[in-house]
Amino acid sequence: MTAFVLGSLIGFERQYRQRTAGLRTNVLVAVGAAIFVDMANRLGGHDGAVHVVAYVVSGIGFLGAGVIMREEGNVRGLNTAATLWGSAAVGACAGADLLLEAALGAIFVLAANTLLRPVVNRINRQPIDTLAVEVTNTVYVIAQTAQQKEALRLLESMLEAAGHGTRDLVVHAFGDDAVEIEAVLLATAVDGEQLDRLTRQLAEQPFISQAFWSPSTTE
Structure with a gap:
């Protein structure tokens, strides 16, 4: 009964928000x-209940994996899977007659899904801390091997004229008769439109087949 009531409270909040795993789940x-923990407790005593709890923990992991979805590179359902994990813990406590622990567990799961939601939303709206996250911009140029030096000199001169210092400059083979030049810029403020214009000008050169830039972040 305790597991049913507390599980209903957790599930109601999930159902209200129309999540994958709702009230019934x-x-x-x-x-x-x-049920499993109570049965093991009655048949095998304390040691049997402990073993069943271990199986519950591993088994709920497979159920949680089933609600995690990946759509267009974004992972969804992690919070729902974690909530199922919490529901299993609450049920296991109830089955082991740890009613106070079961009630506290249900309260904490509900608090995480409700009270912490405004905090998460506020944090997500804050701008990225540039001291903690470093943005690295890299300019890529693909040119003919015969004109490698000319493409390299042109790239360096255009970046210097635009005020972009380079932290690293690497040349890789690209196919049989081409090279890829990677110019890693220093971690300073970068105007995206300026880099767009710069790469377009580079791509207009007859000995350069492609030119583009890409940002990346590392914490």
């Missing part, structure tokens, strides 16, 4: 965990 997870 969370109730079933909590009640199922409680």
